[in-house]
Every structure is written in C-alpha cells, then in structure tokens.
Amino acid sequence: xxxxxxxxxxxxxxxxxxxxxxxxxxxxxxxxxxxxxxxxxxxxxxxxxxxxxxxxxxxxxxxxxxxxxxxxxxxxxxxxxxxxxxxxxxxxxxxxxxxxxxxxxxxxxxxxxxxxxxxxxxxxxxxxxxxxx
Amino acid sequence: xxxxxxxxxxxxxxxxxxxxxxxxxxxxxxxxxxxxxxxxxxxxxxxxxxxxxxxxxxxxxxxxxxxxxxxxxxxxxxxxxxxxxxxxxxxxxxxxxxxxxxxxxxxxxxxxxxxxxxxxxxxxxxxxxxxxx
Numbered sequence: 574x575x576x577x578x579x580x581x582x583x584x585x586x587x588x589x590x591x592x593x594x595x596x597x598x599x600x601x602x603x604x605x606x607x608x609x610x611x612x613x614x615x616x617x618x619x620x621x622x623x624x625x626x627x628x629x630x631x632x633x634x635x636x637x638x639x640x641x642x643x644x645x646x647x648x649x650x651x652x653x654x655x656x657x658x659x660x661x662x663x664x665x666x667x668x669x670x671x672x673x674x675x676x677x678x679x680x681x682x683x684x685x686x687x688x689x690x691x692x693x694x695x696x697x698x699x700x701x702x703x704x705x706x
Numbered sequence: 707x708x709x710x711x712x713x714x715x716x717x718x719x720x721x722x723x724x725x726x727x728x729x730x731x732x733x734x735x736x737x738x739x740x741x742x743x744x745x746x747x748x749x750x751x752x753x754x755x756x757x758x759x760x761x762x763x764x765x766x767x768x769x770x771x772x773x774x775x776x777x778x779x780x781x782x783x784x785x786x787x788x789x790x791x792x793x794x795x796x797x798x799x800x801x802x803x804x805x806x807x808x809x810x811x812x813x814x815x816x817x818x819x820x821x822x823x824x825x826x827x828x829x830x831x832x833x834x835x836x837x838x839x
Contacts, residue, residue, distance in 0.1 A: 590776060592725030594737035602735050602772040604727035605829055606783055626836040627827075639735040643723060650739055694760075696738055703759040 575693040575706055576615045581651050585610070587644040593620060594639040595631035603627050609673055610640065613687060618655065619665065620686040621673045629684075632657050638688050641696055650696035651706075655688040708826040708839055709748045714784050718743070720777040726753060727772040728764035736760050742806055743773065746820060751788065752798065753819040754806045762817075765790050771821050774829060783829035784839075788821040 577585075585591070594604040605628055609621035618640070622629065632638070636657045643650035660666045661684045669685035693706040710718075718724070727737040738761055742754035751773070755762060765771070769790045776783035793799045794817045802818035826839040 590778065592727070592737050592739075592774060594725070594727035594729075594735040594772070596727075596729035596733045596735040598733055600729045600731055600733045600768045601770050601787070602727040602729040602737075603785070603787075604725050604735075604737050604772045604774050605785060606725075606774050606776045624831050624835055635733045637734050639727070639737045641725060641737050641739050643739045645723065652736070652738060654734070654736075698757050702757055 574616050575690055577612050577690065577693070578706075580649065581642070581653075581693065582612060584644045584647070584649045584651055585612070585642045587647070588642040591640055591642060593628065595628045596635055596637065597631050598634040603631055611672075613665070616690050618653065618688040618690065619669060620688065621669050621682040622659070622684040622686055623673065623680050623682050625683070629659070632659060632686070638686075643696070648697050652694045652696050653690055654692040655690040658687045658689070660685045660687060707749050708823055710745050710786075710823065710826070711839075713782065714775070714786075714826065715745060717777045717780070717782045717784055718745070718775045720780070721775040724773055724775060726761065728761045729768055729770065730764050731767040736764055744805075746798070749823050751786065751821040751823065752802060753821065754802050754815040755792070755817040755819055756806065756813050756815050758816070762792070765792060765819070771819075776829070781830050781832075785827045785829050786823055787825040788823040791820045791822070793818045793820060
C-alpha cells in the first residue's frame with residue numbers, strides 16, 4: 574500500500590485549494606476545489622464534505638477519488654488516487670466536524686470522507702513523470 | 707450552449723494552475739495540474755498537451771473533461787465540463803505550439819485539446835452553489 578511521505582505532506586500543505594475529482598459510474602468526470610483535505614494516517618486521507626453535491630452523488634455510485642497537489646516553487650506535484658468511504662457519524666465524523674469548526678465555525682460538515690489510498694504518482698515534469706510511488 | 711462569460715475568464719486568469727479531470731471508460735477519475743488552459747472562443751477551451759500520459763489514454767476512450775477554476779479573494783469558482791477533441795496538426799495545433807513556446811520555449815506540445823463546453827456550474831459556497839449557467 575503506498576504511503577504518504579513527508580515530501581507529499583509538504584506539497585499538500587502548499588496546495589491551499591486541492592482539486593478533488595470523482596466520476597459518475599458511466600465515466601463523466603467532476604472536479605471541485607476543496608479547502609479541507611488532510612492526512613488521516615499515512616495511507617488515508619480525510620476530506621470534509623461541506624458543500625458536495627454532484628461529487629457525493631458520484632461517490633454513492635462509484636467510490637473512486639483522484640486528487641492532485643503541487644508546489645510550483647519546489648517543482649513537486651503528486652496525484653493521489655483511492656477509494657472513498659463516507660462517514661456521517663462516529664469518531665472520524667466528529668473529529669472532522671471539530672477540525673472544520675476550529676477553522677471556520679460557520680460551517681457544518683455533512684460528512685467525512687475517508688479515502689484509502691491505492692496509488693500515488695509523480696506529476697511534475699521531468700524524468701520521473703508518471704512514475705508510481 | 708453555455709458561454710464563457712467575462713467573470714469566468716477573470717476567474718480562469720486568477721487560477722494559475724488549473725486542474726483537469728478525465729476518467730477511464732469504467733469511471734476511474736484522474737486529475738492533473740495544467741498550466742496551459744485558455745479560452746479558444748466563448749464556447750471552447752484549448753489545453754496544451756505537454757506532458758499528458760494517463761489523461762490522454764482516458765481521452766482516447768472517454769472524451770469528457772472537467773476543469774475547475776477559482777478566485778478565493780473574489781469568492782468565485784466555476785466548474786466547466788465538455789467534450790475533448792485532440793489535434794496533432796493544423797491551425798489549432800500550430801497556434802497552441804506557438805502559445806506554449808512563447809511562454810516556455812523549451813516545451814514542445816504533443817497535441818492541442820479542444821474542449822467544446824457542455825456545462826458550466828457555479829462552485830463557490832452560497833445560495834447559487836451547483837447552479838448551472
């Protein structure tokens with residue numbers, strides 16, 4: 574199982590707005606900007622669902638997610654793919670609500686999305702472009 | 707057919723790195739950061755393919771594209787969806803090569819991707835979130 578390295582964490586931290594892509598079962602892609610994406614552990618991301626509409630419908634029929642992060646100054650970029658599980662109660666959900674409300678008290682996340690990482694790819698131009706980590 | 711308004715153009719200009727999402731025929735999403743995305747006309751985007759790998763394989767079997775743009779200061783965000791046509795010669799390809807080389811002479815685009823826009827959605831939080839333009 575691929576691990577989220579410190580280098581990837583640093584690149585995620587530089588990407589203030591992280592695009593999250595889903596697709597319908599018949600393959601129509603959908604990408605939206607997310608403010609609340611972080612590592613849950615070294616093999617899992619957590620996303621806070623504050624405003625998802627079509628993306629959530631997609632996840633209900635097709636649980637796969639792709640995100641990309643970049644640091645243009647450091648010339649680093651990664652694509653992370655995984656399978657999502659939507660949590661609307663319990664520990665992860667409660668932690669996600671607390672995380673969001675600490676930053677933006679006016680928000681009320683509808684769910685927490687745990688993404689178990691299946692693949693990480695190098696995205697920056699260069700000899701390693703496309704390489705799977 | 708939805709048109710790219712001046713408001714959307716301004717938001718595109720604020721998004722220095724634009725995420726471009728595709729999906730395989732069986733619905734695995736793929737999103738990568740693009741530097742070269744612009745309006746070709748009010749109903750069409752053009753993307754320069756400098757480094758595409760999996761995204762191009764996806765387009766060969768499933769031509770649909772989703773991009774998102776945002777301006778966090780202006781609280782504007784849009785998602786644009788459309789159908790891609792890949793051009794490797796002719797007027798649009800030659801114009802795309804010239805556009806890229808003017809900014810980064812070391813690059814040599816492999817193709818130009820024309821995206822005929824099918825849908826534009828409001829993406830920023832608020833009462834119009836998800837509204838189709």
